[in-house]
Amino acid sequence: MIILMFGPPGAGKGTQAKLIEESRGFVQLSTGDMLRAAVAEGTALGKQAKAIMDAGKLVDDETMIGIIDERMEEPDCAKGVILDGFPRTVAQAEGLDALLSRKGKKIDHVIELTVDDQELFNRIETRAAETPESERRADDNAETLKKRLGVYHEQTAPLLPYYEEKGVLRKVDGMQGIDTVTAAINKILG
Numbered sequence: 001m002i003i004l005m006f007g008p009p010g011a012g013k014g015t016q017a018k019l020i021e022e023s024r025g026f027v028q029l030s031t032g033d034m035l036r037a038a039v040a041e042g043t044a045l046g047k048q049a050k051a052i053m054d055a056g057k058l059v060d061d062e063t064m065i066g067i068i069d070e071r072m073e074e075p076d077c078a079k080g081v082i083l084d085g086f087p088r089t090v091a092q093a094e095g096l097d098a099l100l101s102r103k104g105k106k107i108d109h110v111i112e113l114t115v116d117d118q119e120l121f122n123r124i125e126t127r128a129a130e131t132p133e134s135e136r137r138a139d140d141n142a143e144t145l146k147k148r149l150g151v152y153h154e155q156t157a158p159l160l161p162y163y164e165e166k167g168v169l170r171k172v173d174g175m176q177g178i179d180t181v182t183a184a185i186n187k188i189l190g
Contacts, residue, residue, distance in 0.1 A: 001026065001080035002105060003189070004087075006160065007113035009148040010120040011174045012181060016113065017082045019182050024189070026080035029071055035059060038067050045070060065095045072103075088156050093163070109188055110163040113174030113181065117149060 003020070005013040017028040038046030039053075045066045049059045064086065072081060087093040100106055115123075121142055128140045163169040172184045 001108045001189070002100065003080065003082045004107060004110045004163070005082060005084045005113070006110060006156070007174055008115060008117070008120055008152045009145060010123050011113040011115045012178065013084055013113055015178060016111075016181060016185055017084050019178075020082055020185065020189070023186075024080065026082050027074075027077050028082045028084055029068065029077075029086075030084050031064060031068075031086040034067050034071050035064075038070070043070065061089075061092050061095050064092070065099050068096070069099055087159060090159060090162055093159055107163075107166075107168055110160075110169045111185060111188060112160060112169060112171045114171055115174040119175055120145060120149065 003026070005017050007013050014028075020026055021028045035046075035049055035053075039050045040046070045063055048063055049067065052059050052063065068083070068086065071077065083096075087096050097107070124140055124142060124145050128136060131137075131140070160169060170188045172181055172188070174181055176184075
């Protein structure tokens, strides 16, 4: 099973992906983690990605899709994967579809966690207030969230109609409690 998680920063995608991973034995594939692992392992694509990143550039779609392809071939991905943070553009979505088609696979579910922007700011403030300063994430502040939300609404949210047209997009009210959101996702996954 292949699941894509969408939603603005702070919507709970990572939390829900971890819960799916634990309950169903799927593997959460974070593009950032995959990039770091490919670079650390020194794979051909990892070396290519490192050269791009060292030059201060974003890793191109073709390289990223190649890294996802390599990772999905690992035995732990056989049961299912949850992609979090990819795709971010329609071009990436089309590239991912082409990759999966070559493998005889398809995206089973695209789950969008919907949360209004004000709630996201409330969550970031609460998390920052409840976390000791020494353990606080550098991006746990309103200014960073504002920038990340802008990028999400401008670049990633336009992907949602792409998946809606394919009939795989399911929306879950991310304003609810964690357990309620998890139950809604489990209902979608069957």
